[in-house]
Amino acid sequence: MQKNKVLVLYAHPSQHRSEVNQPLFQAACQIDGVTAVDLYGKYPTFNINIVKEQQQLLDHNVIIFLFPLFWYSTPAILKEWQDLVLEYGFAYGEGADALTDKVFLCALSAGGKEEAYQSNGYLHFPIKELLRPLEQMAATSGMKCLAPFVLFGSRTAVEENRLQKHISQWQQLLNALVQGNIDIPAAQQVDKLNDYLDSPGGNL
Amino acid sequence: MTDIFLQAFIYLAAAVIAVPIATKLGLGSVLGYLFAGVIIGPVIGLVGEETTAIQHFAEFGVVMMLFLVGLELDPNKLWAMRNRLLGLGGLQVGVTTAVVMALAMLFEQPWTIALTIGLIFSLASTAIVLQTFNEKGLGKTEGAQNAFSVLLFQDIAVIPMLAFIPLLALPELQAQASTLAAAADHHEQLSLVAGLPGWAYGLVITLSIAAVAVGGHFLSRPLFRFVANSGHREIFTATALMLVIGIAALMSLVGLSPALGTFLAGVVLANSEFRHELESNIDPFKGLLLGLFFITVGAGINFAILFDEFLLISALTLAVIAVKAAVLYLLALIFRVKGSARWLLTLSLAQAGEFGFVLLGFSLQSHVLPAEMAQKLLLVVALSMFLTPGLFILFDKVIQPRFAKQANDREQDTVDETGTVIIAGIGRVGQIINRTLMANGVKTVVLDYQTNQVDAMRKIGTKAYFGDARRPELLHTAGIEHAAAFVVAIDSRECSVELVKYVHHCYPDIKIIARAFDRGHGYLLRQAGADAIEPETYHSALELGVHAMKALGHHPFFVEQQKAAYKNVEEQQSDLLYQAWIDDSDGERFDNNYIKLFLQMEEHLADAMGKDKRGVHSLSEREWTPPPKGYVDKIK
Numbered sequence: 001m002q003k004n005k006v007l008v009l010y011a012h013p014s015q016h017r018s019e020v021n022q023p024l025f026q027a028a029c030q031i032d033g034v035t036a037v038d039l040y041g042k043y044p045t046f047n048i049n050i051v052k053e054q055q056q057l058l059d060h061n062v063i064i065f066l067f068p069l070f071w072y073s074t075p076a077i078l079k080e081w082q083d084l085v086l087e088y089g090f091a092y093g094e095g096a097d098a099l100t101d102k103v104f105l106c107a108l109s110a111g112g113k114e115e116a117y118q119s120n121g122y123l124h125f126p127i128k129e130l131l132r133p134l135e136q137m138a139a140t141s142g143m144k145c146l147a148p149f150v151l152f153g154s155r156t157a158v159e160e161n162r163l164q165k166h167i168s169q170w171q172q173l174l175n176a177l178v179q180g181n182i183d184i185p186a187a188q189q190v191d192k193l194n195d196y197l198d199s200p201g202g203n204l
Numbered sequence: 205m206t207d208i209f210l211q212a213f214i215y216l217a218a219a220v221i222a223v224p225i226a227t228k229l230g231l232g233s234v235l236g237y238l239f240a241g242v243i244i245g246p247v248i249g250l251v252g253e254e255t256t257a258i259q260h261f262a263e264f265g266v267v268m269m270l271f272l273v274g275l276e277l278d279p280n281k282l283w284a285m286r287n288r289l290l291g292l293g294g295l296q297v298g299v300t301t302a303v304v305m306a307l308a309m310l311f312e313q314p315w316t317i318a319l320t321i322g323l324i325f326s327l328a329s330t331a332i333v334l335q336t337f338n339e340k341g342l343g344k345t346e347g348a349q350n351a352f353s354v355l356l357f358q359d360i361a362v363i364p365m366l367a368f369i370p371l372l373a374l375p376e377l378q379a380q381a382s383t384l385a386a387a388a389d390h391h392e393q394l395s396l397v398a399g400l401p402g403w404a405y406g407l408v409i410t411l412s413i414a415a416v417a418v419g420g421h422f423l424s425r426p427l428f429r430f431v432a433n434s435g436h437r438e439i440f441t442a443t444a445l446m447l448v449i450g451i452a453a454l455m456s457l458v459g460l461s462p463a464l465g466t467f468l469a470g471v472v473l474a475n476s477e478f479r480h481e482l483e484s485n486i487d488p489f490k491g492l493l494l495g496l497f498f499i500t501v502g503a504g505i506n507f508a509i510l511f512d513e514f515l516l517i518s519a520l521t522l523a524v525i526a527v528k529a530a531v532l533y534l535l536a537l538i539f540r541v542k543g544s545a546r547w548l549l550t551l552s553l554a555q556a557g558e559f560g561f562v563l564l565g566f567s568l569q570s571h572v573l574p575a576e577m578a579q580k581l582l583l584v585v586a587l588s589m590f591l592t593p594g595l596f597i598l599f600d601k602v603i604q605p606r607f608a609k610q611a612n613d614r615e616q617d618t619v620d621e622t623g624t625v626i627i628a629g630i631g632r633v634g635q636i637i638n639r640t641l642m643a644n645g646v647k648t649v650v651l652d653y654q655t656n657q658v659d660a661m662r663k664i665g666t667k668a669y670f671g672d673a674r675r676p677e678l679l680h681t682a683g684i685e686h687a688a689a690f691v692v693a694i695d696s697r698e699c700s701v702e703l704v705k706y707v708h709h710c711y712p713d714i715k716i717i718a719r720a721f722d723r724g725h726g727y728l729l730r731q732a733g734a735d736a737i738e739p740e741t742y743h744s745a746l747e748l749g750v751h752a753m754k755a756l757g758h759h760p761f762f763v764e765q766q767k768a769a770y771k772n773v774e775e776q777q778s779d780l781l782y783q784a785w786i787d788d789s790d791g792e793r794f795d796n797n798y799i800k801l802f803l804q805m806e807e808h809l810a811d812a813m814g815k816d817k818r819g820v821h822s823l824s825e826r827e828w829t830p831p832p833k834g835y836v837d838k839i840k
Contacts, residue, residue: 045768047768047771047772049772050826050827083828084827084828087826087829088829088830088831088832088835092831093831093835093838094835094838
């Protein structure tokens with residue numbers, strides 16, 4: 001039985017060069033219960049249809065942003081999407097409860113190595129810290145934000161044969177979300193969802 | 205006059221009945237024509253003596269076919285295949301002639317007759333084989349390419365053969381003939397070279413070939429352009445025919461093969477922008493004449509001799525096919541032609557050909573062969589041509605599937621090539637489309653009916669062809685079967701709708717992208733089956749509106765948003781408008797419902813772009829709207 005409907009909002013502005021996110025997007029398209037949307041494909045001129053996007057949010061209970069990390073944030077269209085779709089009166093504000101109790105998470109690739117994203121590393125902040133604006137966006141809209149699902153060192157993942165494992169974990173994660181088999185508090189606690197999926201409890 | 209009508213009707217009716225049936229049975233059109241000939245000739249005797257006369261006329265189909273073959277073959281390609289042409293072709297003719305001659309001498313024929321027979325049977329049927337390759341779509345395969353070089357060599361080799369055969373004349377036959385000839389008024393063919401000394405003959409021939417090559421290259425373009433600009437399609441057809449017939453006449457006058465001359469002219473014109481148009485003009489004539497030729501072959505079969513000596517003739521036929529096939533198979537081995545291609549080469553060229561008839565007739569005239577032997581050989585040639593479709597069926601049903609299976613097992617992932625895009629109309633609109641595609645490495649074929657446009661495109665290195673894109677044959681030669689998309693950018697409302705309708709009907713898989721002049725034209729195109737339609741003035745008008753708004757001092761980004769809002773409403777409403785338009789199919793398209801909807805759209809537009817000041821939240825004002833003042837106090 002499918003319990004949840006999962007929406008993957010995928011943002012990659014140059015997909016012909018993508019080595020990590022494109023396979024993840026394609027894997028997501030194959031899973032029942034998952035709606036995967038290529039935002040740059042749907043709105044090549046950023047002409048985002050607010051009405052349709054809001055309806056799509058109402059139709060799903062898990063929202064995932066899938067993107068490569070650009071300057072410690074999302075590619076531009078995901079920011080635009082938030083600015084337009086998460087309106088006052090819909091996502092937040094008086095009487096707004098459209099997104100309440102939905103689950104939100106980011107699935108991203110980062111160029112730097114995991115050691116660099118530490119307070120003593122050369123990028124100074126753990127990835128979860130850098131994604132605080134998105135975490136707070138979820139919180140303001142009443143959504144539960146899980147830890148991010150991350151692939152570090154993404155530029156060499158293919159060469160070092162790390163991509164295949166990441167894709168299978170991604171499929172495992174999406175299936176678990178569809179089935180409702182995720183321990184939400186535990187998945188919020190960890191630094192990254194990969195750790196949760198690797199743990200005995202997460203290995204479903 | 206009545207006779208001619210009656211005969212033409214009989215020939216046409218036979219073809220009309222026999223060819224579709226043969227095609228349906230998978231036998232190919234050639235066998236259909238041959239059967240049609242047998243039925244109207246020997247079987248029910250509707251036609252008789254005149255077939256030989258018609259055959260001479262129908263041989264012109266072979267000439268036209270070689271012109272078309274030449275058109276498909278530019279000089280670079282010809283040069284690239286020189287090894288196959290001379291090696292494979294030369295050895296095929298040489299070895300086959302030698303083997304057949306040796307066999308004939310075994311049966312105690314004098315060497316002159318044996319050699320003549322060898323020469324006759326070394327030739328295969330260009331007409332049957334190329335026509336069949338075309339019909340079965342085998343033309344581009346390796347086997348067919350090799351077969352083509354052999355056929356080409358044979359067609360060229362016929363010319364020296366015709367010169368050589370009279371030297372083999374038998375003294376006793378000649379003596380017999382000379383007594384007859386003294387009585388009869390000898391019919392001399394019109395010739396420019398009769399009685400010239402050797403060196404002058406050579407000079408005349410060289411000059412004629414040079415005239416065809418140079419004239420074809422330099423004079424044909426201005427001529428075609430002059431004719432094309434007159435705008436009369438039938439005059440263009442007349443010009444194409446005039447060219448082919450003129451060259452054939454010139455070649456006959458100097459004693460060369462008309463087929464060779466037109467082939468040469470075809471090669472010279474292969475790079476011309478008029479190539480596709482020429483092809484589509486000549487092609488129907490070629491098809492009909494070749495059909496006629498095959499009918500006459502069928503009709504000319506002498507059943508009396510066939511039945512009297514059935515065993516001898518069928519044994520000879522099978523022997524000829526076996527010897528030819530064996531030689532071809534051996535050569536295919538030597539030239540490393542592999543797999544199904546080797547079998548295609550072997551089986552497709554195992555018959556004797558129409559030039560065999562020509563050589564037979566000529567040998568008879570030159571007293572090289574006795575008459576009764578020529579009759580039998582004629583039957584052998586015809587019978588082997590009859591059996592050719594059978595060999596093709598053998599290839600299709602038995603050999604091809606076996607190799608196809610092997611090939612499938614071997615390679616799974618084929619790299620798919622970028623599909624070609626055909627652009628009809630290379631005016632202002634087509635040019636931009638073409639440049640966009642070419643810049644992205646997409647192969648385009650451009651068609652236009654205005655010669656100056658085609659010229660201009662050719663100057664900047666585009667593959668542009670002159671021709672009317674509405675002609676099915678032209679679309680076919682431009683490769684529409686393999687194209688991924690078809691762009692309609694021609695400068696006529698009616699023609700573009702017609703073109704979209706035709707292409708959508710015949711090639712439902714191809715994506716049709718069409719330029720519309722206005723809303724109504726866009727609906728017509730959509731109804732005709734176009735997949736993507738853009739009105740030509742819409743986007744530029746919208747941009748001009750943007751400039752006007754900016755001139756009034758509006759912020760560029762705000763103006764851009766207003767433009768987007770306009771497009772959104774237009775897009776949403778256009779479906780409704782189209783439905784309203786299509787519902788009212790009685791000529792008057794813009795009925796009350798349509799007008800109502802149109803006014804409604806105007807209203808939506810005003811609303812969306814914020815001109816409506818009724819205090820309602822309009823669409824454009826919704827974007828990036830800040831939360832209401834004092835909202836912070838209401839959020840905990």
